[in-house]
Amino acid sequence: MRGRGTRWFAAATAVAFMALVGPSVPGDALHARALPGHAVKDVVPNRVMTWNICNPCEESDLDRAAEIATYAPQVIGLQEACARDVKRIRDYLESFYGLVYHVEYGTVLQDWGRCGGVPWNPGAFGQAILSAAPMTDRVHVEYPDGGSEDRGYMAVTTTVGGEPVRVFNTHLAQRQQEAVRAEQTAVLAAAVARHDRAIVLGDFNAVPDAPELTRMWALASDTDARCHPSRAGTCEATTDWHSKFDYVFLRGFTALEHRVRLTPYSDHHMLHTDVDPA
Numbered sequence: 001m002r003g004r005g006t007r008w009f010a011a012a013t014a015v016a017f018m019a020l021v022g023p024s025v026p027g028d029a030l031h032a033r034a035l036p037g038h039a040v041k042d043v044v045p046n047r048v049m050t051w052n053i054c055n056p057c058e059e060s061d062l063d064r065a066a067e068i069a070t071y072a073p074q075v076i077g078l079q080e081a082c083a084r085d086v087k088r089i090r091d092y093l094e095s096f097y098g099l100v101y102h103v104e105y106g107t108v109l110q111d112w113g114r115c116g117g118v119p120w121n122p123g124a125f126g127q128a129i130l131s132a133a134p135m136t137d138r139v140h141v142e143y144p145d146g147g148s149e150d151r152g153y154m155a156v157t158t159t160v161g162g163e164p165v166r167v168f169n170t171h172l173a174q175r176q177q178e179a180v181r182a183e184q185t186a187v188l189a190a191a192v193a194r195h196d197r198a199i200v201l202g203d204f205n206a207v208p209d210a211p212e213l214t215r216m217w218a219l220a221s222d223t224d225a226r227c228h229p230s231r232a233g234t235c236e237a238t239t240d241w242h243s244k245f246d247y248v249f250l251r252g253f254t255a256l257e258h259r260v261r262l263t264p265y266s267d268h269h270m271l272h273t274d275v276d277p278a
Contacts, residue, residue, distance in 0.1 A: 106154025
């Protein structure tokens with residue numbers, strides 16, 4: 001694939017370039033950081049990740065890119081994402097870490113307050129999927145009732161673990177809107193059920209034993225083998241307020257390894273898992 005090489009060479013080249021050009025490099029590019037020693041060297045072809053990157057937050061897109069590059073999943077679902085931030089993250093992943101991703105957007109809002117732009121042409125806000133393999137058949141569905149803010153899901157067909165798969169990415173209604181989330185999961189579950197092999201990523205704003213998740217549990221399993229409604233107390237938290245709101249639901253895949261990674265760049269932790277086609 002184009003631009004691949006090793007990530008260490010790419011990062012070293014970026015640092016050398018910045019040393020030469022100094023302050024003429026704009027914005028975030030002045031602050032590229034080396035990856036930790038445990039970082040993987042290239043995209044992990046059977047790894048998927050979900051991450052609510054927090055908006056509004058004042059975090060650097062280059063820092064977000066470095067967090068993703070540390071684990072280098074094949075597919076990443078982002079929530080609370082401005083289209084312009086996702087583009088920068090994708091560009092930084094390639095420029096500084098040698099990781100080439102395709103991107104598809106599933107935005108549900110044009111939000112000047114969150115995403116800048118100008119009042120008559122605000123920035124796009126919602127979900128996005130980055131994939132190391134090409135994506136096809138993108139759909140974007142806005143839920144009939146978003147609750148206090150428009151919400152929806154997006155879906156693409158891509159490759160994970162060498163197998164074609166339908167990948168969904170969603171962000172359900174905010175907390176204390178259980179009835180709205182139940183309606184949203186009914187819409188989502190109906191779409192997921194049409195596929196024998198599917199991966200569902202997202203921020204569901206609900207704990208595992210919440211009634212509104214019943215339809216999802218009937219279709220798919222969580223990547224955390226300990227986590228299901230009857231054992232909700234054993235599920236690993238994915239937020240700063242010590243609740244599990246973020247999920248990777250698997251249908252037609254089994255989980256090999258499940259990790260929650262704390263990050264200073266969002267109030268949601270990064271959740272990634274390595275999977276095996278069933």
